[in-house]
Amino acid sequence: MLTMTTLARRLSTIAPSATIEISRRAAEMRREGLDIISLSQGEPDFDTPAHIAHAGKRAIDEGQTRYTDVDGTPELKQAIVAKFERDNALHYSTDQISVGTGGKQVIFNALMALIDPDDEVIIPAPYWVSYPDMVRLTGGMPVIVECGEAQHFRLTPEQLEAAITPQTKCLILNSPGNPTGTGYHREELIALGEVLKRHPQVFVISDDIYEYLAYDGWAFTTLAAVVPELFERTLTVNGVSKGYAMTGWRIGFGAGPKDLIRAMAMLQGQMTTNPSAISQAAAVEALNAPKDFLEEHLEILRQRRDMCAAAINAIDGLSCRVPEGAFYLFVSCQGLMGRRTPDGEVLERDVDVARFLLETAHVAVVPGSAFGLAPWFRVSFAAATERLGEACERMAHACQTLTAAPVTDQTPIG
Numbered sequence: 001m002l003t004m005t006t007l008a009r010r011l012s013t014i015a016p017s018a019t020i021e022i023s024r025r026a027a028e029m030r031r032e033g034l035d036i037i038s039l040s041q042g043e044p045d046f047d048t049p050a051h052i053a054h055a056g057k058r059a060i061d062e063g064q065t066r067y068t069d070v071d072g073t074p075e076l077k078q079a080i081v082a083k084f085e086r087d088n089a090l091h092y093s094t095d096q097i098s099v100g101t102g103g104k105q106v107i108f109n110a111l112m113a114l115i116d117p118d119d120e121v122i123i124p125a126p127y128w129v130s131y132p133d134m135v136r137l138t139g140g141m142p143v144i145v146e147c148g149e150a151q152h153f154r155l156t157p158e159q160l161e162a163a164i165t166p167q168t169k170c171l172i173l174n175s176p177g178n179p180t181g182t183g184y185h186r187e188e189l190i191a192l193g194e195v196l197k198r199h200p201q202v203f204v205i206s207d208d209i210y211e212y213l214a215y216d217g218w219a220f221t222t223l224a225a226v227v228p229e230l231f232e233r234t235l236t237v238n239g240v241s242k243g244y245a246m247t248g249w250r251i252g253f254g255a256g257p258k259d260l261i262r263a264m265a266m267l268q269g270q271m272t273t274n275p276s277a278i279s280q281a282a283a284v285e286a287l288n289a290p291k292d293f294l295e296e297h298l299e300i301l302r303q304r305r306d307m308c309a310a311a312i313n314a315i316d317g318l319s320c321r322v323p324e325g326a327f328y329l330f331v332s333c334q335g336l337m338g339r340r341t342p343d344g345e346v347l348e349r350d351v352d353v354a355r356f357l358l359e360t361a362h363v364a365v366v367p368g369s370a371f372g373l374a375p376w377f378r379v380s381f382a383a384a385t386e387r388l389g390e391a392c393e394r395m396a397h398a399c400q401t402l403t404a405a406p407v408t409d410q411t412p413i414g
């Protein structure tokens with residue numbers, strides 16, 4: 001007998017991601033034995049550095065396999081306090097620190113603790129896919145502010161001022177950002193801070209998860225450090241996932257006002273309790289040990305970024321800026337709109353381009369519409385260098401098969 005489950009209404013507020021169909025098709029093609037190059041991953045292809053992995057193994061051998069304090073062990077909180085002092089000149093006490101199962105849980109906990117139904121949360125677009133849906137799940141309203149390429153994908157103070165209403169509860173900032181890799185400069189954060197100082201009801205979540213992935217001398221800075229007046233109403237979020245190549249260990253953390261941190265612990269205590277004890281021990285090692293591996297990782301990523309950006313910018317119809325951080329290129333495919341594939345399909349949206357690249361070049365990318373800006377797509381350059389080079393060649397060949405002028409069914413005169 002067929003039964004229909006009645007799901008909670010809150011699920012109807014979140015849309016299935018535009019990327020699902022592309023990912024499903026990529027998996028299907030792989031099962032068919034096709035050589036698909038995935039440039040859609042949101043994680044570095046490096047292994048977790050050996051000293052960190054060993055700390056995890058040691059934790060198991062030493063029996064660190066039980067529940068810990070809900071929002072992090074005292075050792076890890078201490079290591080996080082020291083990290084903020086050392087890297088960001090931010091002075092927190094351990095009761096201002098919350099550790100969760102990835103940066104994702106920390107952000108979700110914070111939104112659950114802060115947002116009432118109909119509260120507005122300002123999200124600059126393009127944005128990390130999860131922010132708007134997380135806000136909707138709390139009952140809040142995402143207020144999307146489009147920050148296009150002309151402004152280097154950065155929110156301007158004028159846009160921020162215009163977006164703030166009496167209902168605004170929170171702003172989410174992400175630098176360097178996913179999907180663009182754009183990083184804010186200190187002066188830009190100060191200018192945004194000037195606006196926020198005039199609106200004391202606005203809380204800030206600063207998502208700094210890509211902090212260490214910075215190139216060409218661009219200096220990472222974070223809002224609570226450059227605008228001290230906002231320290232008391234900012235949650236500074238970070239984690240070990242991206243910079244330490246530890247995405248699967250699932251450790252993220254946030255630092256902010258004590259009342260919020262307590263509320264987040266209460267929520268987490270009713271959901272997942274503590275993040276893995278073993279991963280927490282590995283994260284202590286990651287944060288306390290020197291980051292010697294980072295220089296090599298950054299050099300490899302920088303070379304891949306430059307190679308990939310040059311190859312993409314040489315393709316007629318595609319263009320991207322060279323980002324100062326993270327491991328993504330955000331590629332405009334505006335120039336391909338209206339072009340016709342050899343199969344006769346006209347490319348009208350970035351989803352069409354992503355599907356075309358998958359079917360023709362066997363390269364998987366993520367359409368920009370998933371990040372709130374179209375027609376663009378995101379390429380991750382955290383893939384093996386040779387595969388990345390091959391993917392760019394395949395994309396170039398595929399794009400050469402497109403015909404620029406739309407075919408008309410009118411018979412030419414003369």
Ligand SMILES: Cc1ncc(COP(=O)(O)O)c(C=O)c1O
Pocket residue numbers: 042101102103104105128174177178207209239240241247250251252
């Ligand atoms: C901007 C941004 N914030 C947060 C996260 C979550 O990171 P974690 O794997 O630690 O949950 C990601 C992961 O892709 C991200 O891109």
